[in-house]
Ligand SMILES: [Fe+2]
């Protein structure tokens with residue numbers, strides 16, 4: 001479908017959220033089809049919500065024209081690889097999902113399932129941290145030196161939290177409440193950490209990556225490490 005008109009988001013019916021409205025239109029599109037929309041408000045949050053719901057099948061960009069933002073959205077082809085930022089965001093979401101699942105199990109007092117979920121999260125999260133530290137932090141440079149230093153410190157804090165959580169998981173169901181408390185602390189740490197990375201570091205890493213002659217090799221290495229981490233996390237032995 002050629003992209004021939006622009007949807008003005010101010011005209012979305014009042015009882016429908018712009019997010020739901022745009023999502024309902026995008027769901028009808030096939031691979032490589034596009035939609036354009038205009039909004040007077042910064043679309044970053046709106047598009048993050050839609051992208052999450054579309055499971056990163058969307059390629060989007062926006063242009064500011066002094067009065068508002070023109071957003072161009074396109075449905076990614078199935079064989080089209082995710083760019084770096086989407087690859088990392090998707091990995092964040094997968095880990096956040098694990099954490100939510102662990103809370104759900106704890107809420108049902110299903111200790112074994114919760115501990116199994118936490119063990120899977122541990123593998124995926126450690127892989128993610130090592131990948132960011134080793135492959136991506138060096139892309140930062142002076143302009144994001146402080147954000148990079150904070151990222152590394154937060155990684156160290158998260159690793160300490162994972163050690164504490166592993167200790168609690170090695171105990172018994174009597175410590176259900178304690179595990180819930182530690183997971184709550186981890187969730188708060190990750191929430192702040194992921195937001196900082198996504199807003200400050202990912203755009204910088206993307207820009208630097210574009211200039212690198214070895215960008216394809218680096219991107220492939222990042223993807224394969226994260227994919228391998230998720231695969232290994234799925235095969236963590238569960239308690240029976
Ligand atoms: Fe990180």
Ligand SMILES: [Fe+2]
Pocket residue numbers: 088092128132194197
């Ligand atoms: Fe991250």
